[in-house]
Amino acid sequence: MSYIAPVKDMLFNIAHLAKIDQIAQLPGMEDASLETAQAVLEEAAKFSEGVLAPLNWEGDKNPTSWKDGVVTATPGFKEAFKQYAEAGWQGLQHPLAFGGQGLPKTIGSAVTEMINSANLSFALCPLLTDGAIEALLTAGSDELNARYLEKLVSGEWTGTMNLTEPQAGSDLAAVRTKAEPQPDGTYKISGTKIYITWGEHNMADNIIHLVLARVNGAPEGVKGISLFVVPKFMVNPDGSVGARNDVQCVSIEHKMGIKASPTCVLQFGDQGGATGFLVGQENRGLEYMFIMMNAARYAVGVQGIAIADRAYQKAAEFAKERVQSRPVDGSLPAAGPIIHHPDVKRMLMTMRAYTEGCRALASVAAAAYDAAHHHADAQTRKENQSFYEFMVPLVKGFSTEMSLEVTSLGVQVHGGMGFIEETGCAQYYRDAKILTIYEGTTAIQSNDLVGRKTARDGGQTAKALAGQVQATEAALLATGTADAAAMAKRLAAARLAFIDVVDFVAGNTKAKPNDVFAGSVPYLMLTGNLMAGWQMARAMVVAQEQIAQGNDVAFMQAKVITARFYADHILTKVPGLRDSIVDGAVCVTALPLEAF
Incomplete structure (x- = not known):
């Protein structure tokens, strides 16, 4: 199956949730208009769809090889990488002073998703180069930077x-x-x-x-x-x-x-x-290396979104073509495509909602990064940096765990054929597993969320975010639609559960560390779920406004339905996670070690 870059959904996020018009007002970001974003994304889509995606399965069947110290890439990769470098993709987000294009992360992260959807193995090479560039920009001497940065930024x-x-x-x-x-x-x-x-x-x-x-x-x-x-x-x-x-x-x-x-x-x-x-x-090496790791952790989260989208596209295409059984409602006179079956729709909607929610979350986090690095006001920079740092373990941890569920569902939609390698969907499932492990396991992201991001400031940053979520609930209710009212109800329940957990974490991390860290990964999953759901709620508000104005009605209606599905089927998991974290710590640690 060919890959189709989700340019329209990315531009929706960039325009309405990340607010590219505000980013374009930042010093040094004047060229970062929505028109620029659209032009860059459309070119990236051509490259990803036409050059990288066709090499993806080949890389799985014919992996990179090693012999006598020499490593040879999969056939076609070297030529594709030359095209990647010559087109300037490596330098997209890096400074003009070293030959880059200086575009914001808000645009760059969307391109990163496309490259990773098209070919995850290929994309890892420029991902690590980005991290090396960030570390040198932060801590490298003028001499080191003069020697290495231009060639790294160019992709040479x-x-x-x-x-x-x-x-x-x-x-x-x-x-x-x-x-x-x-x-x-x-x-x-x-x-x-x-x-x-x-x-x-x-x-x-x-x-x-x-x-x-x-x-x-x-x-x-x-x-x-x-x-x-x-x-x-x-x-x-x-x-x-x-x-x-x-x-x-x-x-x-x-x-x-x-x-x-x-x-x-x-x-x-x-x-x-x-x-x-x-x-x-x-x-001070670890301090500098964390610059690389934070850049890479965000990028790995985007990899999770990327592989989830690829799995969703493939599953949706298969479901439209695979004929099996008559629909339960009798809507067809005989057996028809399996997309008519409610449970197949449920799986596809789950895949779609998770992917769109995490994509929106990553886009908004990227916008905060841009403001943190370019805004003229110091206090605004500080607030955006705090927001971005809180989001990094969520983008990394939640999006990659999400990708495992989505790629697994992709196999399930294919049924027995999904277990057969020639369909290709099993590769996405296998590729996705590493995302929850490298650049810090989900547990390490959770430890960061508990220790540095929640307990350290007594939960103040987390509760400030809850306040922003509550404001979105009000915006939903103001639209006056049934879908928005349902979303507001689910969002409020998730927010209140989140506040309970934040109080538990902030109040017990020092006194009862085992109790808190027993629920650290569930806390990350709860928080990531809420934050992605919050972005889907914001998207619903925008979509309702656009429908009222008659703008791109079919796309906007699909966004409303997907957001409503997120509310009813995914956000509803949050209160249950709250109970397992706050009330369930004792049974995690109670069993004697010799009983395992």
């Missing part, structure tokens, strides 16, 4: 993140990779890093590894970790690629999904030490 070179080691998964305090200072100001890096996405390949002239390592004599734990640039090839003074650095890919992993994306084991310093360059100051 790619970037990686090197955190994980065999003995140190999510526990970065256990990092053992060593960095020895040299008289010339460089460092010799030695150690092994695992799970390095696109850590070696043949698609670009150089790979710029950002590596966490411990300088000799540094403090123990996370306080003693520094960040280094370790290029695959050294860079000559004139900017050309020089001698090979002492970093080798010793193997790639065999995985259940994202098979065309090489997941590498990298060995640094096998022949005396890889040359590394310090980013920022010693012992």
